[in-house]
Amino acid sequence: MPGVQPLQFDASLVVAFVRSIKNVLSTMVSIEATVGKPYIKEGEKPGHDVSSIVGFSGEVKGNVVVSFGMDTALKVVETFCGMPLDATSDDFADAVGELCNMIAGNAKKDFGLNAGIGIPSVVIGSNHTIARLRDVPCIVIPCTCSAGDFCVEVNIKQIGNN
């Protein structure tokens, strides 16, 4: 498609998200995250049990997913909110969504593009899959922290402005 160019699986994109993940977790949750080696997602293998999705608009299309195992999500949310929350409560989904919102927004500032982000959505349940753009790779950034494992999936492309 004319005017459409995939963001490359390059260091700058990964660095923007790694910096953002660490910054958001340490500042808002007082948890230090360790980031593993990023890789390209193959097939439809689900991430974890609890996923928050934030879409991009403007000069960037696609979405970012932050996906936690249930136990990890419960622990992270408890620390973030200062109290334990039931996974079925609206406040639990709200907290997970807000973390994804901050990770996406904080990384976005490093793109150097005129891009917006949408309102986060949250999916809870084992073996869920999330539709993604097929013409760009989905970069998985595996993370671990004292609360457990989680991952950030980046599936975005640049539109125009070239």
Add this chain to the structure above:
Amino acid sequence: MKILLVDDSRTMRNIWRKVVGTPGVEVAEAGDGNEGLKVISEQGPFDLILLDWNMPNMDGITMAKKLRETDKNTVIIMVTTEAEKPRIIEAIKSGVNNYVVKPFTPETLKAKIEETMKKAAQPA
């Protein structure tokens, strides 16, 4: 002192409330810009509004612009993930007094509120 917290995330409003909710402070909340304007019309002007940018129904920029049509005095601090310089300029042009980028520490938010309220209290 009356403070209005406008963010679609209740988690974030609770975090803000922990920072500003001291004795003698009256705190109200709204989940988007429309609700924020409704609360103001019902409860009268506030001294300070903490305002998110990205919200459903009415975003923070639109709410700030609408409020400034009739209210030049209420201090508005935008607290948002939108960190790019053009966005910050857009917010200031829309009538926002100051700007805090998420993520933030409670100390950062508290200091920004104190700095902004102090500046607003000085004669023009």
